[in-house]
Amino acid sequence: MNYDVVVVGGGPAGLAFARSLAASGLRLAVVEREPRDALADPPCDGREIALTHRSVATLQRLGAWERLAPGDIAPLRAARVLNGGSHFALAFDAQGQGDEKLGHLVSNQAIRRTLFAAIQDQAGLDILSGTGVATVQTTRKRAEITLADGRLLTARLLVAADSRFSAVREQLGIEARIDRLGRSMLVCRVSHERDHGGVATEWFEHGHTIAMLPLVGHQSSAVLTLPSDAVRRLADLDADLLGVELTRRYGARLGAMRVTEGPHVYPLATSWAEHFAATRAALIGDAAVGMHPVTAHGFNLGLQGQATLARLIAEAAARGGNIAAPLLLRRYEAAHRMAARPLFTATNLLVALYTDERPAARVARHAVLRLGAQLPQVRHGVSRLLMQH
Structure with missing residues (x-):
């Protein structure tokens, strides 16, 4: 052949x-x-x-x-990066880039x-x-x-x-x-009470990272990153308890969540x-x-x-x-x-910076977000990168 x-x-x-x-x-x-x-x-x-x-x-x-x-295509209008318990968010959007969306989620x-x-x-x-x-x-x-x-x-x-x-x-x-990172992602689709507005969130909370990716309607893809053994324990929860846990870890920002598909677990490397x-x-x-x-x-x-x-x-x-x-x-x-x-x-x-839990790293990563917010050319450059690559 x-x-x-x-x-x-x-x-x-x-x-x-x-x-x-x-x-x-x-x-x-x-x-x-x-x-x-x-x-x-x-x-x-x-x-x-x-x-x-x-x-x-x-x-x-x-x-x-x-x-x-x-229904397969969800608009991604903006992205927000959060760190720890701070209410400050570094925002990226398509403003000035000739399009109202950063991209699409499929x-x-x-x-x-x-x-x-x-x-x-x-x-x-x-x-x-x-x-x-x-x-x-x-x-x-x-x-x-x-x-x-x-x-x-x-x-x-x-x-x-x-x-x-x-x-x-x-x-x-x-x-x-x-590089096998010793951490895993738990991924599932959730429905929630509040409208996400097409905004994706990456929240580097202490001890875990949670991302919410906006889908069509009041739905999102929840992506929780933790040490692999902790992810396996969460994956064994029933759907109702997992929904409660995701709601808690996301600070109820979108109201109560209910798991509608998943979870799926992916070791990170x-x-x-x-x-x-x-x-x-x-x-x-x-x-x-x-x-x-x-x-x-x-x-x-x-x-x-x-x-x-x-x-x-x-x-x-x-x-x-x-x-x-x-x-x-x-x-x-x-x-x-x-x-x-x-x-x-x-x-x-x-x-490396946002998974380092040492006190100095926590201070540094918040400073990085603040610096990024004060430099519009940096935010616009990242937005162009997100849209073009």
């Missing part, structure tokens, strides 16, 4: 990349261990994705955005469903579902991929999109710095691949960079990275060039590292 490009991983990054090459004339395969039914109608995983305007434009080009139902489930719908009848694309990858090997001539069911695939280029713990990356010999490309291979999505979710930019960065690689490949294919040329892959790596490094570094610094 010979292909031009084999993509390992049928998550959003892998599906978007395959769709980005729809007009390239290349023969593609996406390998995904989940069965086809789970790709076509993925289960709810509780994750809500904060999409920037750039990401929305990308999904529109891919033919996925228009497949979303109106569930990961809906994005995956619409991306799969966009590619399932794509000419020149095979979706090899229900099987994983056993081994991969690349040489200067080709990539060889042996599937778990024994089939052998060959390709001019191998693209890994198989998570921040990528087995393909490991087999390619690419080292990655993985960040990752950074030492290289984003190798001989006849490239990494996209979380296989390249696994972001901490606090700034909500992991998905947007992954979508941007796959678009960069797909554009370079499509241009090479159009002129009859080598789609896996070392120079092409180096150009992709350089561009994506330049886009990812500042976000990755800044996010990790933010997490």
Whole structure:
């Protein structure tokens, strides 16, 4: 089974990349261990994705955005950052940016469903579902991929999109710095008494972090971050008691909360691949960079990275060039590292500061928020970053 490009991983990054090459004339395969039914109608995983305007434009080009139902899309009009018991909030909005919204919130489930719908009848694309990858090997001539069911695939280029713990990356010999943070996120959908106004909140309370992401109507996605053992105990509560606990931890700012879906638990880890490309291979999505979710930019960065690689490949294919040329892959790596490094570094610094419970750190993080509020150019710069990446 010979292909031009084999993509390992049928998550959003892998599906978007395959769709980005729809007009390239290349023969593609996406390998995904989940069965086809789970790709076509993925289960709810509780994750809500904060999409920037750039990401929305990308999904529109891919033919996925228009497949979303109106109820799938919630406007994100502003964001507020709170620290401890202070009533002060650092605010970010779209004022002066030419749009009334910072972005949109759409569930990961809906994005995956619409991306799969966009590619399932794509000419020149095979979706090899229900099987994983056993081994991969690349040489200067080709990539060889042996599937778990024994089939052998060959390709001019191998693209890994198989998570921040990528087995393909490991087999390619690419080292990655993985930081298992010892904390977990508890994610669930809640209904509440008061209107959120389309405002997202990130509250760095002492001992925990709670985010509320505004959904359609009087609903939000509650994201609570705690040490992993504490999260597991909360996840074992029944829905009524969990709703009471979330209401308490959020200071009843939206009134009483009731859990309507979930909870889902995700151990937190960040990752950074030492290289984003190798001989006849490239990494996209979380296989390249696994972001901490606090700034909500992991998905947007992954979508941007796959678009960069797909554009370079499509241009090479159009002129009859080598789609896996070392120079092409180096150009992709350089561009994506330049886009990812500042976000990755800044996010990790933010997490380190706002999870440090020492008295000096508590004083410092409040001072940082106050300083940000006094510097309009900083707030506007962050707003542009939130809207564009």
